[in-house]
Amino acid sequence: MFIHNFKYSLKVLLKNKQLVFWTLAFPIIMAVLFNMAFSDIENNEKFDAVHIAVVDDEDFRNNKMFSETLKSLSDGEDKVFEINYVDEEKAKKMLEDSEIKGYLKIVGSEPEITINSNGVEETIFCHVIDEIKSDSSIVQDLGMKYVMQKIRSGEYQMDFNQAFTEIADEMMDSDVSVKDNSPDNISFVMIEYYSLIAMACMYSGLLSMTLMNYRLANISAVGKRSAVSPAKKGGMIMGSLAASFLVQIIGLVMLYLIMIFYVKVDFGNNMPMIILLSFVGSLAGLSLGVAVSVLIKAGENAKLTALIGVVMAGCFFAGMMGIMMKNIIDKNAPIVNYINPVAMITDGFYTLYYYNGLDRFYIDVISLLIFSAVMILISLRGLRRQRYDSI
């Protein structure tokens, strides 16, 4: 029964032109369009330093981590920033006059970023400041650790030059240290490609939802016919999900082949991790499609609208339409992104891109697996309650 359902589910999915377009063709078309749109930016424009201002006050001057790092990032040919060290009034005026993309003010030890819009340069500015902040806390932690170790061993006379050397060495080995964010390494185009893969993963929900609708008697006539047959619902659903997953994997493989060999995206050493994240992300998409199909008591079109709405809202909060949104949500309503599968996928990709360590990446993978399990369990519970199909 499983193989019978699997075989015909596969045929149904591959013969459905709309589904084939949105799940297989659309991500590929987008990848090619991104390539056409962004290749000139990356190749020709090289990298224009982002014009920013820094509020040059006591707090900033005392924060060596920020002052020294920003100084180094605004030096040389490959500089990331063109920095204006001004007072706050002047920084505001410059931002109003669009002379700068944003300004940084250090309050206590915390950085405060002010930007006016949500473009690529603003995104780079926010990311770099986030990274410095991240490094800063690592240094503080390591410094504290160093001091405590020395005190415990009775060494009250500390050689701070040696301390910095040791901390620097430990940072190099640290699992959570940030990557080199020099201009050569900063590629917002990569972020767009990762977002595209995340979107493709979530579109797998369309596949599972389409097949689930064929299994539910209160949604389709085919569902009614299946419901009066002796075939058990569970077996039919498993066959359908397996077929959906296979089609999704075929779609992702095609997308990766196009990205690697035609668009020439360099995924570097991250490929196995990217594939793992794509698989788990696809599973989350599939389970979301099942849940929408089972739990929303409405017609086929209403379910489709609900699924696309949920995915799009997830994309928006995860920062696909502007990375700042992810930062805003992370700071003000972190719970939203803890339950948002799109945020889990994009965060996994950003983690691969920005961090050397894999701890946070694995947390994202596990979160996606938990999300998938919860969706499937809720759906199974919903299906069990529907002993009668209530057509």
Place this chain on the structure above:
Amino acid sequence: MYDKVIEVKGLTKEYKELKAVDDLSFDVYEKEILGLLGPNGSGKSTTINSILSLLKYSSGTINIFGKEMKPDAYDIKRDIGVIFQEVAVFQELTVYDNIDYFCGLYISDKNRRKQYVEDAIELVSIGNYKKFYPKQLSGGLLRRLNIACGIAHKPKLIFLDEPTVAVDPQSRNNILEGIRKLRDNGATILYTTHYMEEVEQLCDRIIIIDKGKIIASGTSDSLKKLAKIEEKITVEIHRLSEEFLEKAKKLEHATDAFYDGKMLIVSYNGGKNNIANMIDFLRQNNLSYLKVYSERPSLNDVFLELTGKELRD
């Protein structure tokens, strides 16, 4: 083996204030075609869906093949075939694949299934369309495919819920012929429709339902005897004054007469020479007419008398 294939006792289905099916009791016997006749919204489909456990009913009992019918009664479902009012096929699969898929939900042996699928295709005469997709078929062919998908596994009990809705006369005849063949092959059939001609042609017994209640049951002939009239004479006549209409009402054995601007219809409760008397009446009054014909009362007349409304209202 089974005398009563379906036993329905006191079936009631309520939707808040509305009783869609109200204390319905009836039996369906082995190898018979039972017609469930009623206007749209009378409760026919609700009854079928309740019997098939697609709907949770409010009260009553339903036994099929001597066992209680439940959503998980897979052994009973194995011998049931259902043809729904809506065409229930995959648009993405060919005619052959659709039949094979649904047959495969009942029959796992590939070789046996292949033969069954071919038999179903032959039964509904769609052999030339095996590789066609549903959207390439006409309405009539689509209905035939719908039937093939429901009966390919050779069920012992078949539910046909208005299978000829919106079908051209040629396809309708083909479908009705196929249903007869199924009965001849040993299947028991529960057939719902609001087309009285179909039940008259096809069904061994008929149950007429309205507002969820059985209002009459029996064979076609026994039901027709419930009508107070015995004969209806229709005259196609272009002009008829009120005076002549009143005269027609007073013809021997006539119980009623009405004229709709084109047809004069006179009802009789007896008499042997009513049509000859009508022609004499027309000649004597110098009325020119095109056609005169006599009919026995139809099930629609029975329904009209019992409920005061037409079957197809």
